[in-house]
Amino acid sequence: MLKQARVEFILRKLQHLYPTQLIPLDHKDPYTLLIAVLLSAQCTDARVNTVTPALFTLADNPAEMATKTVEAIRSIIRPCGLSPQKSKAIKNLSILLMEKYNGEVPEDMAALEELPGVGHKTASVVMSQAFGHPTFPVDTHIHRLAQRWGLTSGKNVVQTEKDLKRLFPIEHWNALHLQIIYYGREYCSARGCDGRVCEICTSCYPKRKHPKKVNKP
Structure with a gap:
């Protein structure tokens, strides 16, 4: 053939x-999708979905997440693996979203890739599934x-x-x-x-x- x-x-x-096609990561908006995709690196979607309810109870938006300690975030996401790096990235990207984007996830590939812990694949998923851009x-x-x-x-x-x-x-x-x-x-x-x-x-x-x-x- x-x-x-x-x-x-x-x-x-x-x-x-x-x-x-339904994205297999539970989320309610671009921010929670961004966090879920970040957590899915070297982790199954099923495990991410068991962790995010507690994480999003702690904080489900950049304003609240920016106030949480890295230790508090890490204690919840530890089952996903790479928790030291991921917990720092979640806090730091939340701070940056507040400082630079008024708490909104930017609808821009380059801006997404500049966020802590967000690589090309994660940014592509967010652009595709949150904003509908072809990636x-x-x-x-x-x-x-x-x-x-x-x-x-x-x-x-x-x-x-x-x-x-x-x-x-x-x-x-x-x-x-x-x-x-x-x-x-x-x-x-x-x-x-x-x-x-x-x-x-x-x-x-x-x-x-x-x-x-x-x-x-």
């Missing part, structure tokens, strides 16, 4: 399986699947994001980010598929005889 045929098949299959956030899971499906040979998520944006129409980017994550969890996980098991892998590469080696980011 040629690359364009793979792209069209993947689009059809993912739209059929996941016609609606294509790529994490290690999407990076892995894109390689299995022959959509990229990139050695890192930056190159994979560029390749996916080039292949897929812009109007599909926001949905695809979530659809690929859902599909990976259900059918093409790191342990569940090696490039020769799930329907997309076997349809794109029916003659593949050996596990697909993935370039780790």
